[in-house]
Amino acid sequence: MLNAVVLIAMSMLGIALMLSAWRLFRGPDATDRILALDTLYINAAAVIVLYGVRIGRPDFFEAALLIALLGFVSTMALAKFLLRGDIIE
């Protein structure tokens, strides 16, 4: 049962990834694109965690942790660039 549920959850997250990619291409403003990128990487981290559950290996969470850390830093940098026109002042 768990295997089927993981497959269903992974396909739902795949649809979620496609929806946020659509927003990433569509825009209309740069802030929308950054928000879509933020959603995209969080969904990707969730897919990686689910894949770890599916094949039963606990070490996939480190990849998710790395994605979460780097994604937060990049979102911060992009938003800061939009706010100030510069990242490190």
Next chain:
Amino acid sequence: MIAALLDLLTALLLFFGAVFALIGSIGLVRMPDIYTRLHGPTKVTTLGVGSILLGSMLFFSVRDGLSLHELLVSVFLFLTAPVSAHLLARAALHRRCRSEAPVPEDE
């Protein structure tokens, strides 16, 4: 008995998280302006990915002893989601993005 129950709980948590991630992304596509669009992805982060990580934690704890390191990811995401949403809202205000909300009438 207990094992089957824990299995069911894991499946429920994973399914719940995926449903919330899907709903948040639909909100990201369907909402009319940037200020309402900020609403969806924060739910994806806290409820969606939070319960998926909880489910994965339960799965590995049942299988090979207590494992709590997924908690690290969820605590980090819970701390950073409001910060990035706040910064994006400020960036949108700074760039003078239009809100689709109706203007209140004069008294």
